[in-house]
Amino acid sequence: MSxxxxxxxxxxxxxxxxxxxxxxELGGMVGTVAVFTFFLLFAFDSGMFNAQGVLxxxxxxxxFMIIAIGACLLMIAGEFDLSVGSMIGFAxxxxxVFGITLGWPMWMAIIVTFVICIAFGALNGYIxxxxxxxxxxxxxxxxxxxxxxxxxxxxTLERKTIIGGIREAAEGDWLAxxxxxxxxxxxxxxxxxxxxxxxxxxxxxxxxxxVDGIPMLIVWALGLVVFGHILLTRTRFxxxxxxxxxxxxxxxxxxxxxxxxxxxxxxxxxxCATVFAVCQVMEFGxxxxxxxxxxxxxxxxxxxxxxxLLTGGYGSVIGAALVALIFGVVQQGLFFANVESSLFxxxxxxxxxxxxxxxxxxxxxxxxxx
Amino acid sequence: xxxxxxxxxxxxxxxxxxxxxxGVTVEFYPGECxxxxxxxxxxxxTFIKTMSGVHKPTKGKIEFEGKEMNFADPRDAIAxxxxxxxxxxxxxxxxxxxxxxxxxxxxxxKVAGMSFFDHxxxxxxxxxxxxKMGINLRGPDQAVGTLSGGERQTVAIARAVxxxxxxxxxxxxxxxxxxxxxxxxxxxxxxxxxxxxxxxFITHNVRHAxxxxxxxxxxxxxxxxxxxxRGEITPEQLQDMMAGGEELATLEGSLGGTV
Numbered sequence: 001m002s003x004x005x006x007x008x009x010x011x012x013x014x015x016x017x018x019x020x021x022x023x024x025e026l027g028g029m030v031g032t033v034a035v036f037t038f039f040l041l042f043a044f045d046s047g048m049f050n051a052q053g054v055l056x057x058x059x060x061x062x063x064f065m066i067i068a069i070g071a072c073l074l075m076i077a078g079e080f081d082l083s084v085g086s087m088i089g090f091a092x093x094x095x096x097v098f099g100i101t102l103g104w105p106m107w108m109a110i111i112v113t114f115v116i117c118i119a120f121g122a123l124n125g126y127i128x129x130x131x132x133x134x135x136x137x138x139x140x141x142x143x144x145x146x147x148x149x150x151x152x153x154x155x156t157l158e159r160k161t162i163i164g165g166i167r168e169a170a171e172g173d174w175l176a177x178x179x180x181x182x183x184x185x186x187x188x189x190x191x192x193x194x195x196x197x198x199x200x201x202x203x204x205x206x207x208x209x210x211v212d213g214i215p216m217l218i219v220w221a222l223g224l225v226v227f228g229h230i231l232l233t234r235t236r237f238x239x240x241x242x243x244x245x246x247x248x249x250x251x252x253x254x255x256x257x258x259x260x261x262x263x264x265x266x267x268x269x270x271x272c273a274t275v276f277a278v279c280q281v282m283e284f285g286x287x288x289x290x291x292x293x294x295x296x297x298x299x300x301x302x303x304x305x306x307x308x309l310l311t312g313g314y315g316s317v318i319g320a321a322l323v324a325l326i327f328g329v330v331q332q333g334l335f336f337a338n339v340e341s342s343l344f345x346x347x348x349x350x351x352x353x354x355x356x357x358x359x360x361x362x363x364x365x366x367x368x369x370x
Numbered sequence: 371x372x373x374x375x376x377x378x379x380x381x382x383x384x385x386x387x388x389x390x391x392x393g394v395t396v397e398f399y400p401g402e403c404x405x406x407x408x409x410x411x412x413x414x415x416t417f418i419k420t421m422s423g424v425h426k427p428t429k430g431k432i433e434f435e436g437k438e439m440n441f442a443d444p445r446d447a448i449a450x451x452x453x454x455x456x457x458x459x460x461x462x463x464x465x466x467x468x469x470x471x472x473x474x475x476x477x478x479x480k481v482a483g484m485s486f487f488d489h490x491x492x493x494x495x496x497x498x499x500x501x502k503m504g505i506n507l508r509g510p511d512q513a514v515g516t517l518s519g520g521e522r523q524t525v526a527i528a529r530a531v532x533x534x535x536x537x538x539x540x541x542x543x544x545x546x547x548x549x550x551x552x553x554x555x556x557x558x559x560x561x562x563x564x565x566x567x568x569x570x571f572i573t574h575n576v577r578h579a580x581x582x583x584x585x586x587x588x589x590x591x592x593x594x595x596x597x598x599x600r601g602e603i604t605p606e607q608l609q610d611m612m613a614g615g616e617e618l619a620t621l622e623g624s625l626g627g628t629v
Contacts, residue, residue, distance in 0.1 A: 234486045236476035243473050246462035253456060255445055255474035313464040366464060366513045 024307025024315055027355060028322030031305070035326045039333045046336040051197040051211040053336065061328025062221035063276060064302055065321050069228045070272030071299035072320040076232065077265040078245030078312030079128060079135040083120075083142035084273045084299055088292025090146040091117045091277035093154055096163035096287035099170070101154075106166075107175035114274050120146070121270025125263030143296070151289045167285035179220070179275070180282025182213025217279040221321075224272065228317040241265065245312025301348055302327060305355040309363055373436065375400045375568045376421065376452075376537055381430035383416050390416040392592040393430070398537065403559055403569040405579035408589035409612050414572050417589065418539050421570070422454040423447035435536075453530035454539040457546065460526035463515030467507055468496040470514050471529050495532070503528045503558060520551025524558045531562055538562060539570040544578050556582050574612065576605045588612055 039048060047053045067084055074081055091113050098109035124142055128135045154161050170176035192199040192209025199209050232238040243251035244261045251258050273292075281287045306323040308315025331344045374397035383391040391413045398404050408414045419425045421432070423441030432439045434450055441447045444454075461470050472492045478485040493510035500507050503524050505517075514522060523543045530538050540559070544552040559582050563569050573579050579586060587597045588611040595611050 230486075234489075236478055236485065236487050239469055239473060239476050239487060242465050242469065243462055246464045250456075250460065250462050251473065253444065253454065255448055309464070313462065363464075366515055 025319040025322065026307065027358065028306050028316075028319040028326070031326050031351075032322050035329050035333075039329060039337075043333055043337045046338075048333055048336040051191075051209075053332075055211045055215075057328045057332035058218055059215060059328075060332055061325045062215075062218040063280075064298060064324035064327045065221040066217075066224055066272050066276045066279075067295055067299040068302040068306070068320040068324045069224045069317055070269035071296075072303040072306065072308055072315055072317050073228055073232060073241060074265040074269045075300070075303050075308050075310070076245050076312060076315040077241045077262050078248060079125075079262055079265065080139060080300065081121075081124065081266060081269045082136065082139040082296045083124065083146055084269060085292040085295035085297075086143045086146035086150065087117055087120065087270055087273035088277045088280070088295055089150040089289060090120075091274040092281045092287035092291050093150045093163070093289065095278060095281050096166060097153060097157060100163050100165050101157050106170045106173035110175050110179070110278055113278070114271070117270045117274040117277075118267050121267040122263055124270075125266030128266070129259040129262050154287075154289060161289035162286055164286035166281050166287065170282060176282060177216070179216055179278040182215050183219065185213040188213050215279075215283070217283070220275055220279065221324075224275070225317060225321045232317055237261070242313055245314075247313070298327070298348070301352050304359070305351060307359070307362075309359060310356075314363070314366070372399060372401075374398055374433075375435060377431075377433040378417075378421065379431040379433070381417070381420060381432070382428045383413075383420055383425060384428045390592055391420070391427075394589065394592070394594045396587050396594065396597060398568045398570060399585075400536070400568045401563055401566045402584040403563050403571055403582045404585045404587065405571045405573060405583035406587050406589065407574060407576065407579055407608060407612055409574060411591075412589040412612070413592045414574075414589055415541070418454065418541060418570065418572060421447070421537075422452055422539055451534060451536035452539065453533070453535035453537070454541065455523065455526040455530060455543065457523075457542045461514040461517075461522045464513060466511045467500065467514055467517070467525060468492045468510035471496045471499070471525065471532075475533055499528045499532055500525070503561070504554070518551055520547050520554045523547075523555050527555075527558050527562060531565065531567065535567060537568045537570065539572070541572050542574075543571070544573060544575065552578060576608045576612070579608070580605050 048057070067088075071081065071084065094113040094116060095106075095109050098104045098112055099106050104112075120142065124135070124139055127133070127138050131138075151161060154163055167180075170180060188197070188209045188211055191197045192207075197209050197211055200206055232241060240251070240256045240258075240261045243254070243256045244258045248258045273295075276295075277292070280291065302323040303315065303320045304310060306316060306319030306321070308320065327348070330347055331341070334344055334347075335341055376398045378394065378396050378398075381391050381394045382389070394413070394417060396404075396406075406414055406417065416425060420427050423444045423446050426440075432441075434452070439450065441450070447454075462473070465473070468489070469492075472495075477488040477491045477495075479488040479491070480486075496510045497507065505521050505524060514525065517525065523540075527538065527540070527543075543555050543559075547555065556578065559569055559571060563582075563584075571579065571583065584600050585597055586600075586603060586608060588595045588608060590612065
C-alpha cells in the first residue's frame, strides 16, 4: 500500500482562494457586498436606506427568497419546477374563489388551497419519477395547465380576472394574519415616537410611524432560509437530497429512497409558491390571473447564481437567499436611483450568464476534471 | 472446509424469450476471493444482479448462510449482508468522501428532540477507515471527484465492509483502471478477504483474476464450466474457456499469445 502514501507528495496544498471558490455561497457573498457598496455610494440620499426604503427592498427580497428556497432544494435534488409562477397565480386565485366567490371562512380557503397546490407539486414529482421524463417538460405542461385554469375559473365564475375584497374577508380570521399581519408594531410605534424613524405628519395616519411593523412575508422568508439550510446541511435527509441530485442510480444502490426525496422536494417547492401567493393576496387584498408570471425563472436564476449546479447535486440555500437579497436591492435600487426599471431584466440576464460560466469552472475544480 | 455462505443452485433467468442464465450452480465461501469470469454477454452481470436482489431468478435456489432467500429488492440483500460495488456507480463525485461514505446510513444525533446528521462522527470514521485502506485524504470534506478511479473503488469497498457486508460483490472493479490503480484495488480485495468476507470478483481479465482469486468460475453463454480452485487451472485454460475454446486459440497464435 506504499503507492498511496507516495501519492501524498502529489497532493498540493490547496490555496485559500481555491478553497473559498469551491464554497457555493461565495458568489452570493461577494455580490451582496458589491451591491450594497454600490448603492450606498451612489444612492445613499435617494431614500433607499431610510426605514421606508429598507422595508421596501426587504419585502421584494423576501418574495424572491421564498420561491428561491424551494427551487434551490429541488434543483440540488436534480429537478426543476417551471410551474412555480403559475402556481403563485393559481394559489392566489383559489383563495379568492374559495374565500370570496364561495364565501368560505378565510382559514378554510387557505388550508384547502395549500392542500390543492401541494397535491399538484406531488403530481409533478410523481409523473417525473415514474416516467423518467425531464422535469423541464413535465412542469412546462403544468405551467400552462395551471395558468389556463387561473384565467378560466374566475372568468367563468365572476366574469373578471381580478377578484378583490380579500383583506376585508380576512378581517378577524385566525389563520390569515400568519401570512398578512405585521409583527413588532408596538416597537415600531415606539421608534416613531422616539424620532428614530419618521412619522406621518398629517392625514388620518398622523402620528403613526412610516414603517409600522415587519410583514410576516419577511418572517416566512427568513424562517424558510433557516429551515432549508439546516435541512440541507445538517440532516440525513439533506444528504439524500444531495445524493438524489448527484447521481440518482448510485444513490439508489446505496439505499437512498430517491423517488421519495424528489417528490417531497416538488411538494416543498409548491408549498413555497403557495406561501408567496397567500402573503401576496393578503397584502394586495386581491387575486389576479396574471400574478407570478416569470417568477419561476427568477427563482431558478437566483438559485443558479447562488452557486447551485443546473445538473443537481451541488448548491447552497444561503447562496440562493443572498442572491434573492441582491435581486431585491437592485430592483428597488434602480427605482430609487431613477433608472428605467426594465433594466433590471438586463441585469438579471447578464449576471446569470457570468454566474453560469463561473459555475462550470468551479465544478471542474471540485471534481478535479480537466 | 467451512460451509459456503451463499449457494446458488441451478439458477435460470429468462428475459422474455432470451435465456440469460441456463442453470448456473456456484458456491461462495467466506474469506475467499471467488472470481467470476466470462466474456461480454456471458451472463456475469445477470448472475450477480440475481445475487444482489436486482433480478429474481426464473428458476433455482439461493441459499444464504444455509437458509433459502428470496430477495424482493436490493435493500433486502444489503440488509442481509450482500453488498455490491458497481464499476461506475459506486460514488457521487460532487459529494464529499464523508457524505458518500455514509450515504444511506447517515449517523444521527439528537439535539432538542430532532435528529441531525452527526458530521463529526462521520468525519472521524471516514478518516480512520480511509487510513486503514491506505488512502490519504486532504480532509473528510474532499469531494470524491478528486479521487482516482481506483481510490473511488476502494472507498466504496471500505464503505461496504464498514457497514457489515458478509459478501462483497465487485462488478469489474479493475476494468477501467490503470496498472497502479488496479494493484491498489487488488490489494484492497486481499485485505477484505483476510477479514473473513466472501469476495465475488467479476472480471474478464484473467491476469487480474489470477492475482487474487482462490476459486474461478467461468461463465459462457449462460452456463458454467464448473469451478476450479487455485493451482488446478492455468491462465491459458481460463482464457480458452471464456472464449468458448476455438476462435481465440487461432487469434492468439497470430497475436503471439498476448491477449
